[in-house]
Every structure is written in C-alpha cells, then in structure tokens.
Amino acid sequence: MFLTCGFPSPDDTLALMQTMEEAGADFIELGMPFSDPLAEGGPIQRSSARALARGMTMQRTLRTAAAFRESSTLPLVLMGYANPVMRYGLGNFFEACHSSGVDGLILPDVPVEEAKPFIEQATKHDINLIFLVSPLTPTDRLRQIDRLSSGFVYAVSVAGVTGAELPDPDDVVRYVASARKEVQSNPLLVGFGIRTREDVVRYASVSDGCIVGSELVREIERTEQAKGNVSERVRSFVHSLKYG
Amino acid sequence: MTYNAPDSTGHFGPYGGQFVPETLIPALNELKAAYRDAARDDSFQDDLSVMLRDYVGRPTALTFASRLTEAFGGARIYLKREDLCHTGAHKINNTVGQILLARRMGKRRIIAETGAGQHGVATATVCARFGMTCVVYMGAEDMKRQQLNVLRMRLLGAEVRPATSGSRTLKDATNEAIRDWVTNVRNTFYIIGSVVGPHPYPMMVRDFHAIIGRETSRQLQEQVGRDAPDVLLACVGGGSNAIGLYYPFLDRSDVRCIGVEASGEGLDGRHAATLTLGEPGVLHGALSYLLQDSEGQVQLAHSISAGLDYPGVGPEHAWLKDSGRVEYMSATDSEAVRALEQVSELEGIIPALETAHAFARLPDIAAGMSPSDIVVVNCSGRGDKDMGTISQYIQERDQ
Numbered sequence: 248m249f250l251t252c253g254f255p256s257p258d259d260t261l262a263l264m265q266t267m268e269e270a271g272a273d274f275i276e277l278g279m280p281f282s283d284p285l286a287e288g289g290p291i292q293r294s295s296a297r298a299l300a301r302g303m304t305m306q307r308t309l310r311t312a313a314a315f316r317e318s319s320t321l322p323l324v325l326m327g328y329a330n331p332v333m334r335y336g337l338g339n340f341f342e343a344c345h346s347s348g349v350d351g352l353i354l355p356d357v358p359v360e361e362a363k364p365f366i367e368q369a370t371k372h373d374i375n376l377i378f379l380v381s382p383l384t385p386t387d388r389l390r391q392i393d394r395l396s397s398g399f400v401y402a403v404s405v406a407g408v409t410g411a412e413l414p415d416p417d418d419v420v421r422y423v424a425s426a427r428k429e430v431q432s433n434p435l436l437v438g439f440g441i442r443t444r445e446d447v448v449r450y451a452s453v454s455d456g457c458i459v460g461s462e463l464v465r466e467i468e469r470t471e472q473a474k475g476n477v478s479e480r481v482r483s484f485v486h487s488l489k490y491g
Numbered sequence: 492m493t494y495n496a497p498d499s500t501g502h503f504g505p506y507g508g509q510f511v512p513e514t515l516i517p518a519l520n521e522l523k524a525a526y527r528d529a530a531r532d533d534s535f536q537d538d539l540s541v542m543l544r545d546y547v548g549r550p551t552a553l554t555f556a557s558r559l560t561e562a563f564g565g566a567r568i569y570l571k572r573e574d575l576c577h578t579g580a581h582k583i584n585n586t587v588g589q590i591l592l593a594r595r596m597g598k599r600r601i602i603a604e605t606g607a608g609q610h611g612v613a614t615a616t617v618c619a620r621f622g623m624t625c626v627v628y629m630g631a632e633d634m635k636r637q638q639l640n641v642l643r644m645r646l647l648g649a650e651v652r653p654a655t656s657g658s659r660t661l662k663d664a665t666n667e668a669i670r671d672w673v674t675n676v677r678n679t680f681y682i683i684g685s686v687v688g689p690h691p692y693p694m695m696v697r698d699f700h701a702i703i704g705r706e707t708s709r710q711l712q713e714q715v716g717r718d719a720p721d722v723l724l725a726c727v728g729g730g731s732n733a734i735g736l737y738y739p740f741l742d743r744s745d746v747r748c749i750g751v752e753a754s755g756e757g758l759d760g761r762h763a764a765t766l767t768l769g770e771p772g773v774l775h776g777a778l779s780y781l782l783q784d785s786e787g788q789v790q791l792a793h794s795i796s797a798g799l800d801y802p803g804v805g806p807e808h809a810w811l812k813d814s815g816r817v818e819y820m821s822a823t824d825s826e827a828v829r830a831l832e833q834v835s836e837l838e839g840i841i842p843a844l845e846t847a848h849a850f851a852r853l854p855d856i857a858a859g860m861s862p863s864d865i866v867v868v869n870c871s872g873r874g875d876k877d878m879g880t881i882s883q884y885i886q887e888r889d890q
Contacts, residue, residue, distance in 0.1 A: 282788040334787025381514040407674040
C-alpha cells in the first residue's frame with residue numbers, strides 16, 4: 248500500500264500506516280512529497296501538495312518511518328523524486344534511511360542511466376534500490392534493470408502516470424506475464440491504476456504482488472468529503488483488497 | 492580547445508542527463524537516433540533550409556542601431572532581428588526543426604508547453620502548416636496574462652489546455668506536458684520550447700537555434716569585415732535564444748558572451764534569476780541550476796515577462812556559468828520596461844519584455860567600450876504580445 252507522508256495531515260500518516268498493516272498490507276510504500284511530481288496523476292499530486300502545504304519535510308518523513316519501524320517489522324519503502332534526496336545529500340539521506348529502518352527506495356525520475364551515485368550509496372548503507380520497468384521497456388533493458396535492482400522490480404502497468412485508467416486488462420496481464428519471465432533476480436510487483444480486489448487478483452496471478460496508491464488517496468478524499476471516519480475506511484479498503 | 496558538449500550521455504560537465512520516468516527512456520533513445528540520422532541527412536537539411544527561408548523569413552536582418560550607439564557613446568551596437576521571424580520571435584527556428592523530425596519519425600500528434608505563448612504559437616503554426624494535431628499546455632495564470640497568444644493558438648487550430656496545478660505557470664505546464672507524453676508516447680512527439688528537458692533536447696534545440704549565431708557571423712563579415720563581435724548579449728529564461736547566438740562563437744575566446752536573467756522585483760524579492768541565485772538541482776528531466784528551498788522543493792519564479800518566469804534554466808548554461816565561458820547578469824522588471832521604452836523610442840523597434848532584459852544591461856556594457864568595438868544584442872522577439880502587460884505596468888508606475 249502506498250500513502251503520501253503528511254497526508255491527509257502530518258499527524259495522521261503514522262496511524263494510517265499501522266492501520267494498513269493491521270488490515271493486511273504486506274508492505275508500505277511511503278511517499279516523500281515533492282512540488283513537481285511528474286510521474287503522478289491527480290490524486291497523488293493533490294496529496295503531495297497538501298502534505299507540503301501542511302509543513303511536511305524530509306526530516307519529518309524520516310521520523311515517521313522510524314516511528315513506524317519501532318512497532319513493526321513490515322517492509323517499508325520510500326518513494327520520491329531525485330531533487331529533495333539530492334538536496335538532503337545522497338550520503339546523508341541513505342544513512343538516515345538505514346537508521347530509520349527503511350528497507351528500500353523508489354525514485355521514478357532516476358532511470359538506470361542516472362543511477363550510479365544512488366546505487367553506490369544504497370549499497371554502502373544496505374538500502375534496496377528499486378527500479379521501474381514499463382510496457383515500453385525492451386527485453387534486454389528489462390534484464391539490465393533486473394540486475395541493477397534490489398528488493399523488487401516495479402512493473403508500471405501502463406504507459407502513463409499513477410492512477411491512470413488501465414487499458415484492456417488482458418493486455419496488462421500479457422505484458423506483466425512476459426516481464427515476469429525476464430525478471431529473474433527479483434520479485435516483480437505491479438502498480439499504477441490498480442483499484443479493486445478484482446484487479447489485485449488478476450495481476451497478482453502473473454506477478455508477485457500489486458501496489459495500490461492513488462485509489463487509497465481517492466478513498467480518503469471521498470471519506471473526508473462525506474465526513475466519514477478515514478481510519479475505518481482505510482482499514483476496510485485495505486482489507487477488501489487483500490481478502491475480498 | 493574545441494567546445495564539444497554534451498557528451499554521449501547528454502551531460503554538460505555534471506549537468507543535463509535524463510532524469511525521467513522509465514517509460515520515456517525508449518522514446519528518448521528513439522529521438523536521439525532519429526535526430527542523429529536527420530542531422531547527417533542532406534535531404535532533411537535541405538527541407539529545413541527551405542522552410543527557414545520561405546516560411547520563417549530567414550536570414551533575419553542584422554541592424555546597426557545608430558541611435559542606441561549614439562546614446563550610450565561607446566561600442567557600435569548591432570541587433571540580430573529574430574523579432575522579424577514569422578510569429579514574432581526566434582522560437583520558430585526550433586519548432587520548424589522539430590516538426591520536420593516528428594514527420595520523419597511518423598508521429599502525428601504534437602504536444603508542447605508554453606509560458607509567454609510564443610513557443611505555443613510557434614508550435615501551433617508549424618502544426619497548422621503540416622496538418623498535425625496540436626495540444627499546448629499553458630499555465631492558467633499565463634493564459635490570463637497572454638490572452639492574445641491563447642487566441643492565436645486557437646485560430647491556428649491548436650487545443651490549449653490550462654495547467655491548474657502549482658503556480659499555474661510554465662513550470663506546471665511543463666509537468667503537464669511531460670505527463671501527457673508519458674501517457675501518449677507511442678504516437679506523440681513532444682516539441683520542447685527551450686534548451687531544457689532531458690537529453691537530447693538541450694542539444695537539439697540549441698542546434699536548431701545556432702543559425703542565429705551563424706548568420707550573425709556572416710552578416711558582420713559582410714557589413715563590417717569582421718566575422719565576430721566583441722560582445723554577444725542575450726536574455727536568458729530557459730536560454731534558447733542566448734545559446735543559439737553564442738554557440739558558433741564558444742571556441743572564440745575573444746568573444747565575450749553575456750546572458751541576462753530576470754530579477755523581477757529585485758534579487759532580494761521575488762525573481763527568476765536562476766543562475767544568479769539558484770543551486771544545482773533536478774527539474775523536468777535535467778540537472779541544472781534551480782530555484783529551490785532548503786528542502787529541495789522548487790520555488791516559484793517571478794518576472795513581468797512570462798517567458799522568463801521559470802525556476803530552471805538549460806543545463807548547458809549551468810555548465811557555461813561554472814566554466815566561466817559565459818557571464819550572467821540580471822535585470823529587474825522596472826529596468827526591463829525602461830529599456831523597452833528606450834529601444835522603442837530610439838530605434839523604432841518594440842522588443843518583447845523578455846528581450847528588454849538584455850537591453851537593460853546594454854548601457855553599462857556598451858558605454859565602457861571603444862567605438863571600434865562591436866556589441867550584438869539578440870533582439871529575440873517583438874513586443875506586440877506584451878502590450879496589455881506593459882500598459883498596465885506603466886499606468887501603475889506613473890500614477
């Protein structure tokens with residue numbers, strides 16, 4: 248499950264992470280908010296902007312991660328953009344990830360071409376660096392990305408941004424199944440546009456699991472609008488994705 | 492030393508590169524290969540030359556500015572008249588090049604981002620010329636400031652989509668254009684409007700504008716018997732008109748290159764002086780100088796000129812700054828408007844607000860030089876599009 252750190256507010260994220268674990272999440276991907284998140288669709292753009300407006304910082308994100316780690320052994324991965332990480336200082340950042348109990352890092356605007364300094368620091372501080380593959384990634388490149396990735400490989404379901412409408416599900420299944428054959432060294436997880444239990448069952452059958460993010464943000468927004476209980480809604484949404 | 496940047500991975504020293512989602516990497520590789528082939532293909536170069544001559548109106552004039560020269564009492568001042576290009580600015584040099592490349596690659600749908608609207612108009616224009624579908628992303632705030640250009644794009648058959656996120660200006664329009672490209676990359680060609688973005692864009696856009704500098708050299712030879720001036724002066728937002736002017740002269744250490752950024756309300760207020768006050772960072776696919784806070788969040792730029800109102804700058808400029816080859820200065824909103832008034836009155840040329848920033852530093856530079864010296868100013872665009880902004884500014888100033 249993905250959630251932007253600082254959303255719906257900086258004080259709520261930690262409790263919602265714990266709720267997601269209780270409801271059956273197998274790992275948590277925590278978003279580091281950025282002003283210009285160019286791989287994100289509307290929901291995660293909005294959650295990121297709101298977190299920043301409410302004063303979210305890199306330090307607070309790392310503290311949230313560390314607080315979660317105190318009471319949980321669930322895998323915890325940070326997702327964000329190159330600039331805030333570089334601004335923090337690569338060495339400092341990976342060291343802080345390690346001491347906060349973070350297991351891995353996803354940087355959607357750092358393809359393998361630009362990854363060398365990131366890989367060096369990740370290796371040094373024992374943090375998994377997770378690269379993405381897309382339906383347009385050629386086969387030999389898939390294998391290269393698999394070799395450079397650690398933790399897992401993130402298969403983007405569709406050429407597009409997070410929360411995208413998925414095309415014909417059979418196309419996605421065919422693509423994921425063929426990528427699964429090439430990715431030998433790592434588990435392959437599928438994300439972007441996955442919303443329902445039906446999606447999860449369909450795509451998990453040809454991969455090692457699914458990542459849901461934008462739809463969770465939408466659920467939280469809808470619950471707020473209806474003045475409902477966000478925590479309860481998150482619990483039931485995650486539970487339904489996992490167990491139907 | 493021969494100037495030879497970027498390297499094969501698209502880096503200018505430490506700057507540039509390809510900081511984009513994986514989905515775009517195959518498209519950038521395809522573009523790189525197509526551009527390499529086209530650059531060596533005589534028939535492509537012929538098509539480009541014919542379009543630039545018969546449609547854009549090149550070569551543009553090199554005009555001796557006798558009254559500015561007299562007024563400043565120093566170097567002789569020449570203006571490279573990119574304001575005379577079809578659509579009113581240098582931007583079309585690049586859109587003509589990229590649309591020919593898009594056709595060659597079989598892409599039928601064109602997208603672009605625009606700030607002041609000049610690049611959007613230049614893109615919509617070549618799309619109309621070749622019957623291509625055109626979508627232009629423009630910040631909702633910029634659409635208000637530049638209504639005439641929105642109308643022009645629509646008349647040219649383009650769809651103008653407002654970018655409503657963030658500061659609702661060029662930065663956000665560029666985010667939206669990249670998101671569109673990620674989604675529609677199979678059939679869509681993204682015509683970037685400046686020397687920014689992931690490799691190969693900064694190199695390719697520079698190459699398409701380098702005709703500005705090449706013509707300048709030839710025209711100086713014809714007019715004064717020298718193939719290079721002492722000083723080249725241009726405004727810098729993303730930096731496309733400046734790099735186009737400088738590029739053929741970068742190996743000539745006797746040619747001083749100067750870029751002028753927008754310092755808006757002043758360097759201690761809201762500004763867009765990225766090279767002057769920014770620090771290295773990644774935005775829109777490249778590492779370059781960037782206006783950012785201590786957290787690495789991108790800060791909002793400000794300039795009276797929508798075309799300079801951008802918190803980033805082309806990665807080659809970052810490299811040229813660090814290497815000391817180009818000097819970068821800045822001019823405020825009020826300095827730019829005063830320069831615009833002066834050039835209008837003395838030369839009968841109303842420059843764009845962007846261009847006026849270069850003119851604002853001209854008196855200090857020219858006055859200290861001798862009458863045998865030559866300064867070439869890139870008159871990158873004409874000011875018609877800015878009449879609303881200028882009229883409002885002058886009214887408030889003179890109250």
